Amino acid sequence: MEQKNEINIELKEDMAQGTYANLAVISHSPSEFVIDFVCLMPGMPKAQVKSRIILTPEHAKRLLNALQENIKKYENIFGNIKMKEGGMPSFPMTFGSGTAQA
Numbered sequence: 001m002e003q004k005n006e007i008n009i010e011l012k013e014d015m016a017q018g019t020y021a022n023l024a025v026i027s028h029s030p031s032e033f034v035i036d037f038v039c040l041m042p043g044m045p046k047a048q049v050k051s052r053i054i055l056t057p058e059h060a061k062r063l064l065n066a067l068q069e070n071i072k073k074y075e076n077i078f079g080n081i082k083m084k085e086g087g088m089p090s091f092p093m094t095f096g097s098g099t100a101q102a
Contacts, residue, residue: 019050033060 021037028034033055040047055063075081 021050025049027064028057028060032056 023038025036036052037051
């Protein structure tokens with residue numbers, strides 16, 4: 001008998017609106033990756049974490065592969081995504097008491 005690999009995913013109305021973030025701060029330990037999605041607004045002294053996602057290393061790698069695949073599909077349709085030289089913000093970032101990198 002054939003088994004279907006289907007997952008029923010519920011998307012609640014308040015979550016369907018999405019949350020804008022223009023910066024991701026990524027950190028890791030031996031057992032997990034933490035991705036903080038941040039909204040950094042010009043002229044504001046603080047940036048706000050809008051969402052935190054915690055992944056196992058295996059799921060972080062699956063996310064990386066899925067993003068690479070989807071970027072390739074996007075660029076095949078819309079052309080190459082242009083990035084500024086360096087790709088990193090030109091200001092120091094502090095997160096709590098330590099330093100973070102995106």
